[in-house]
Amino acid sequence: MHISAQVLKVIITIARCGSFAAAAEELHKVPTALSYTVHKLESELELKLFERLGKQLELTEAGHYFIKKGQMILSELDELQFATQRIASGVETRLNITLNNIISLRPLYTLLAESERHFPHTEIHIAIDVHDGVWDALLDKRADIAIGAPxxxxxxGEICCLEMATVEWLFAIAPDHPLTALTRPLRADDLRRYPAICIQDTSVKLEPKVAWQLRGQKAIVAPDYPAKIAMHLNGLGIGFLPSHLCQHFIDDGRLVRLMVEESKQPTPLFLAWQQRSPRPCYSWWLQQLKLPEVQQGFYTTLC
Structure with missing residues (x-):
């Protein structure tokens, strides 16, 4: 016998009612029809779902398992129908968002909670990219929305963007680093002797870029900004840091800001997105990410 949703509903109702007569009354069927359904299913499965105690029925151990799994399957079938109907009406199954590694994830936590309430059937996938890797993810359609593209x-024509803010860069190193002994603006020859702490560009199709490294200078490649900052704090190398990430380390003396002859220029950051026909979740996220108070939250600590 094919175990259909209808058969599952019949067996679950019989188990709940405890007798063919009571279940037949609820299902508007005759008791013999329900008895036949159970007998045929038990024969096909070669096991007993119910023990007959006079006119009453009691589930066997196998019957308890069957009912438990059957209820789960019916629930999944109901969810499948509901989710499919919502998707057919235009609700997305997935939204991909990438962030520049120099901005904070913090504003996303509130947005994710709200998105889950509004769009429970849309998966939100968040990635972190470095340098032009943010643009690369958008152009290669690995991301629908990019936050902080530099x-x-x-x-x-299918990509739109909106300027968010401009990041200032500070040359900040450990206070016991040898370069702090120099009282003049630092020249390239001064800097080249010490490793540049870098984070590798995540571009796949665009030409990868190096944020800052002098010709002939050794590099230490860090996996992310928390690691890069920790390396600066431990005097392992030198380089520029976003002001919003390092200023509090400078204020409490754990890093020292030095002037260099050739400073790293400020970097404008953009909110960018794929231009496409309106979709509920996608449109909602874009609307939220354009809010000034949300954008301001990206320029805090990284956690």
């Missing part, structure tokens, strides 16, 4: 690049 330095506007040449964009095809």
């Amino acid at each position: 330095n506007q690049v040449a964009l095809p």
